[in-house]
Amino acid sequence: MRQQLALKQATVGPGNTVVLTVSGEVDLVTADDFEAHLKSVLSPPNEVVILDLSEVTFFSSAGLSVLLASAESAESSGIRFRLVTTERVVLRPLEITGVSGAFTVFDSVDEAIASTQYRDSP
Numbered sequence: 001m002r003q004q005l006a007l008k009q010a011t012v013g014p015g016n017t018v019v020l021t022v023s024g025e026v027d028l029v030t031a032d033d034f035e036a037h038l039k040s041v042l043s044p045p046n047e048v049v050i051l052d053l054s055e056v057t058f059f060s061s062a063g064l065s066v067l068l069a070s071a072e073s074a075e076s077s078g079i080r081f082r083l084v085t086t087e088r089v090v091l092r093p094l095e096i097t098g099v100s101g102a103f104t105v106f107d108s109v110d111e112a113i114a115s116t117q118y119r120d121s122p
Helices: 031-041 061-077 088-096 109-115
Strands: 006-012 017-026 048-059 080-084 104-106
Touching (some): 006 031, 017 031, 017 061, 031 061, 048 061, 048 088, 048 109, 080 109, 104 109
16 A cells, blocks of 8 residues: 655744654655645745654655756855755765755754754855
């Protein structure tokens, strides 16, 4: 049985920081929902968006495409965009496609939140 995509949103810490936690599979079937949720948080007054992918069990090229578009959107809106994951299913596609350097990746949500305290961080 396929695990559906689940998303949970919370506002935390300083500077209008939003944590969007994703679990399940990010693929062609779920990419539109994934994209819609990301778009909804990638706008002011949010200053930082932390995308927690620690519970993602599958991450396809459709998810990667949404992730890249979201990073561009965040940059053009002046929103700092952070990823949280240690999962190979997410990290490997980023590495294989050569785009891992386009993202600031943390091992935990706590580390990503702590990084928001420094306004000059990328």
